[in-house]
Amino acid sequence: xxxxxxxxxxxxxxxxxxxxxxxxxxxxxxxxxxxxxxxxxxxxxxxxxxxxxxxxxxxxxxxxxxxxxxxxxxxxxxxxxxxxxxxxxxxxxxxxxxxxxxxxxxxxxxxxxxxxxxxxxxxxxxxxxxxxxxxxxxxxxxxxxxxxxxxxxxxxxxxxxxxxxxxxxxxxxxxxxxxxxxxxxxxxxxxxxxxxxxxxxxxxxxxxxxxxxxxxxxxxxxxxxxxxxxxxxxxxxxxxxxxxxxxxxxxxxxxxxxxxxxxxxxxxxxxxxxxxxxxxxxxx
Amino acid sequence: xxxxxxxxxxxxxxxxxxxxxxxxxxxxxxxxxxxxxxxxxxxxxxxxxxxxxxxxxxxxxxxxxxxxxxxxxxxxxxxxxxxxxxxxxxxxxxxxxxxxxxxxxxxxxxxxxxxxxxxxxxxxxxxxxxxxxxxxxxxxxxxxxxxxxxxxxxxxxxxxxxxxxxxxxxxxxxxxxxxxxxxxxxxxxxxxxxxxxxxxxxxxxxxxxxxxxxxxxxxxxxxxxxxxxxxxxxxxxxxxxxxxxxxxxxxxxxxxxxxxxxxxxxxxxxxxxxxxxxxxxxxxxxx
Numbered sequence: 001x002x003x004x005x006x007x008x009x010x011x012x013x014x015x016x017x018x019x020x021x022x023x024x025x026x027x028x029x030x031x032x033x034x035x036x037x038x039x040x041x042x043x044x045x046x047x048x049x050x051x052x053x054x055x056x057x058x059x060x061x062x063x064x065x066x067x068x069x070x071x072x073x074x075x076x077x078x079x080x081x082x083x084x085x086x087x088x089x090x091x092x093x094x095x096x097x098x099x100x101x102x103x104x105x106x107x108x109x110x111x112x113x114x115x116x117x118x119x120x121x122x123x124x125x126x127x128x129x130x131x132x133x134x135x136x137x138x139x140x141x142x143x144x145x146x147x148x149x150x151x152x153x154x155x156x157x158x159x160x161x162x163x164x165x166x167x168x169x170x171x172x173x174x175x176x177x178x179x180x181x182x183x184x185x186x187x188x189x190x191x192x193x194x195x196x197x198x199x200x201x202x203x204x205x206x207x208x209x210x211x212x213x214x215x216x217x218x219x220x221x222x223x224x225x226x227x228x229x230x231x232x233x234x235x236x237x238x239x240x241x242x243x244x245x246x247x248x249x250x251x252x253x254x255x256x257x258x259x260x261x262x263x264x265x266x267x268x269x270x271x272x273x274x275x276x277x278x279x280x281x282x283x284x
Numbered sequence: 285x286x287x288x289x290x291x292x293x294x295x296x297x298x299x300x301x302x303x304x305x306x307x308x309x310x311x312x313x314x315x316x317x318x319x320x321x322x323x324x325x326x327x328x329x330x331x332x333x334x335x336x337x338x339x340x341x342x343x344x345x346x347x348x349x350x351x352x353x354x355x356x357x358x359x360x361x362x363x364x365x366x367x368x369x370x371x372x373x374x375x376x377x378x379x380x381x382x383x384x385x386x387x388x389x390x391x392x393x394x395x396x397x398x399x400x401x402x403x404x405x406x407x408x409x410x411x412x413x414x415x416x417x418x419x420x421x422x423x424x425x426x427x428x429x430x431x432x433x434x435x436x437x438x439x440x441x442x443x444x445x446x447x448x449x450x451x452x453x454x455x456x457x458x459x460x461x462x463x464x465x466x467x468x469x470x471x472x473x474x475x476x477x478x479x480x481x482x483x484x485x486x487x488x489x490x491x492x493x494x495x496x497x498x499x500x501x502x503x504x505x506x507x508x509x510x511x512x513x514x515x516x517x518x519x520x521x522x523x524x525x526x527x528x529x530x531x532x533x534x535x536x537x538x539x540x541x542x543x544x545x546x547x548x549x550x551x552x553x554x555x556x557x558x559x560x561x562x563x564x565x566x567x568x569x570x571x
Contacts, residue, residue, distance in 0.1 A: 100378045169415040172373055173477070177428040177484050178405030187427070191418040282418040282464040 036262060040255030048256055053222045058242075060249030065257055068238040070224050071140075072261070075234060076208045078144035079151055080200055086148075087155040088196075092188075095163045096181050109160065115153040121212035123149045128216040141228040143218025150213050151203035158202060162195030163188065170284060193279035201272040205265055211236035235261045324349040324488060324518040325370060330384035332365055334377065339365045341542040343384075347488075347535075352510055352519045354529040354550075357539035358571055363522040366539070367490055370520065371407045372400050388488075405432065408481025408517075410494040414473035416465035417480075421457050424465045424476055428484035447479040451509055471502025478509065489513065491521040495528065507532050526566065530554060538562045 047064045054063030094105040127146030136142055166188055174184040189196075211234070219231030220241070235257050242254035323346035332340035340362045347353050355363045368374040369386055372393060385392045393403045405428075417424050425444040426434075434440055444461070448454040453475045457468070465476055474494065481489065491510075495503040510519055510532055523529050529536055529550070536553040538546045538561070546553060546562045557563045564570060 167415065169411050169413065170417065172376075173409070173411065173415040173480075174417060174427070175376070176371055176373060176404050176407065176409035176490075177431070177481065178401045179428075179431050180401055183431045187417045187419065282420065282466065284416060284418050284466055 033262070036255055036258045039252055040257075040259035043249070043252035043256040044259065048253070049260060052224065057222075058245065058250060060247050060253075065235070065238055065253075065260065067222055067224050068233040068235045068257065069260060069264075071218070071232040072208050072235040072264070074140060074225070074232060075143050075147055075214065075218065076204055078140070079147035079207055080203060082144060082148045083152050083155050083203065084196075084200070087152055087159060090156055091159045091163050092185060095160070096185070096188075109157075112153045112156045112160075116157060119212070120150055120210045121215075124213040124216050127213065131217060136229075138217055138219030138231045139229045140218065140225045140232040143214045143232055143234070144228075146213045146217040147207045147210065150210060151207045154203045154206060155199050158199035159192065159196055162192040162199075166191050167284065190279075191283060194276040194283065197272050197276040197279065201269050204268050204272075208265060209236055209261060211240050215240075235264075322349065323347055324389065325520070326385075326387040326390075327366070327369075328385040328387065330366075330369065330382070330386060332362075332369060332374070332383075333381040334365070335379045339542055340369075343539075343542075343544045345537055345544055345547055347518060347520055349518050350514060350516070351534040352514050352521065352532050353535040353537065354533035355520065355522045355537045355539060356524075356526060356529050356565070357545075358565070359524075361539040362542040363539055364492055367492055367520065367522050369394075370488075370490060371404045371409060373404075373409070405484050406486050407488040407490050408478070408484070408486040410474065410478055410481065410489065410491040412493045413497045414470060414477045416468075416473050416476055419465065420462045421465050421468070421476060422461040425480050425483050428480060432484060443483050444479075447483045448476075450482060450513075451475040451479045452505065453479060469502075471498050471505065474498060474502065474506060475509070478506070482513075487517060489517050489519045491519070491523075493522055493524055496524060503528075526568075538565060540565070 045064075047062070049064060049069060050066060051062075051064035052067045053065070054061065057063035090108070094102070094108055098105045123146055127142060127149065130145070131138070131142045170187065170191065171184055174187055175181075214234050214237060218234055218237075220233050220237050221231045222233070225232045238257045239254045239261070242250045242257065245251060245254075325345075325347035327343055327345040327347075330340055330343040331338070343362075343366060345366075355366060357363050365374065369382060370388075370393075374380055375382070382394060386394060388403065388406065391398065417427055419427070422444055425447055426440045429440060429443050434443070445454060448457065453472060456472065457463075457476075465473065468476060474497075478489075489510075495506050498506065507528065510521070513519065514534070521528075521533075533550040536548065536550050537544060538553065538557075538559075540561055546557060546559045548558075553562065554566060557566060
């Protein structure tokens with residue numbers, strides 16, 4: 001009987017601990033959002049999202065952040081596209097074409113694990129070196145390239161995890177119908193489509209919010225770029241530059257930019273979830 | 285398990301001696317007398333090593349045309365491995381070594397110039413658990429014809445309809461062909477997988493304990509399908525249940541510890557097995 005009571009006690013204590021951990025994290029995240037909304041919302045206006053900075057924008061006068069919003073979207077769309085067109089073939093190659101326990105596959109996985117943990121400023125510096133070497137100046141293209149370096153490890157490792165979990169019987173089923181290895185890619189992609197979307201959401205979050213990687217490579221400008229070779233503004237840098245201003249109105253605009261950034265990530269995540277559910281209806 | 289094995293040991297005075305005698309006589313019988321038609325698959329001195337374990341030991345066997353052949357034997361005796369060498373799925377595993385020949389219509393499928401896709405196209409595989417592809421019911425059946433070049437929509441519809449009718453699924457699903465295959469019950473899924481295999485017009489159907497995950501009613505349906513399909517296809521089934529072999533087999537191969545112990549017509553094996561091991565297995569001394 002006593003033993004039973006101890007067990008119940010244990011159960012209660014662990015439940016309380018788990019709840020406490022959840023609450024601490026949720027509350028602190030919520031506080032960040034409250035801070036952003038509290039200071040950013042008063043500074044928000046239609047001009048903020050529909051206009052590029054005017055002459056006196058950086059002393060608290062007319063204009064908005066459209067340059068940074070469009071710039072961030074350009075960079076994230078460009079780097080996701082570029083990143084996927086490299087990571088999908090890599091993942092399919094190491095899972096379908098290389099034998100199980102292949103050295104090359106293991107080495108590839110290990111190196112992407114390491115790349116995963118490298119701070120983004122290092123990617124920024126690497127991108128900058130590459131730019132100098134190639135004779136490029138800071139531009140949308142260099143920004144996309146650097147952010148791609150940043151997100152490719154995330155894409156590869158998370159897509160790799162789901163592709164590895166595809167049941168072997170499913171591949172055997174397709175193979176036994178006379179499919180070649182390249183023909184079984186289609187059912188595999190259908191099976192892992194929700195996982196690919198999760199990978200994209202993760203990398204969008206990382207890529208759109210990262211300031212260090214675009215600091216040297218994408219540059220900053222008040223106009224919206226019309227070609228890949230022009231510099232481009234981004235929301236994280238907009239936050240960074242305005243936050244370091246001594247003028248309070250400008251600082252508030254930094255919070256407005258953060259609010260916009262959070263909102264974009266929220267919308268993209270919701271869209272991702274919607275499509276993820278849509279694609280998972282056929283999932284085995 | 286161990287006491288059973290001991291009992292078997294006692295029955296056989298000199299196992300190797302008996303194996304030899306049995307095999308020689310059986311090979312002759314297999315080739316000369318049992319079949320009215322020529323064999324569809326011929327296995328010759330097949331040895332398979334998986335990660336250095338000797339899984340199949342010198343197996344020679346003729347699978348007759350347009351009949352149901354059941355491969356029976358206790359777990360781990362190499363039944364499934366044998367089946368997987370037929371459509372070369374085995375070679376996808378790591379560390380496999382295959383020696384000997386598997387002839388399908390007289391061609392060694394492990395030969396160098398053989399297109400593995402053509403071999404597999406000849407054989408529909410039905411796995412232990414139904415394994416639909418992550419797509420709609422229609423697309424599952426149409427997958428095979430599509431990869432082999434059928435693009436015409438009307439033609440695809442014809443194929444899908446015919447094959448779903450052949451497995452008795454058409455009436456149940458004709459209203460929801462676009463629904464995900466995963467929504468079907470597990471018995472329906474297995475019939476869908478059979479239809480999917482039939483859609484690439486194979487000559488042989490391989491079943492790897494194809495009913496072991498199904499309830500009795502679904503099992504009966506699949507068994508009846510096999511009985512009607514054997515008019516047009518050669519069917520090889522690995523089965524764990526002796527009763528199933530009794531119900532539907534025309535020929536039975538009994539395997540034990542990677543060796544083919546006895547092969548013959550179902551009546552022969554079940555009523556008058558030549559080998560003591562077969563007698564014990566069928567009598568239920570071990571399983």
